[in-house]
Amino acid sequence: MKIMLVYLKKHSIDKIELLSWISVVLILWGGYCTSVDIIPLNKWLLLFGSFGWTIVGLAWKKSSIWAFNLITAVFYINGLYNDFF
Numbered sequence: 449m450k451i452m453l454v455y456l457k458k459h460s461i462d463k464i465e466l467l468s469w470i471s472v473v474l475i476l477w478g479g480y481c482t483s484v485d486i487i488p489l490n491k492w493l494l495l496f497g498s499f500g501w502t503i504v505g506l507a508w509k510k511s512s513i514w515a516f517n518l519i520t521a522v523f524y525i526n527g528l529y530n531d532f533f
Contacts (some may be wrong), residue, residue, distance in 0.1 A: 464504055471504065473497075474500065478490050488527075495528070500522040501514075
């Protein structure tokens, strides 16, 4: 964590770029959790990652990014709903 903070101080990364990288990490961990059947943590990680990419897509004005991730976030919400109800 300390290495990441030092890197951020030396290299000016804006908030949207940081959000995109955090979202990538969340989606990767969500994919890993899916592969080893850690449920429902996988859906939570994928949901937050997709929601983060939705925000990034809106900030970058890329409709393909935000639309895809918004739809997948809805899918994950549906899956979580089915897990709990």
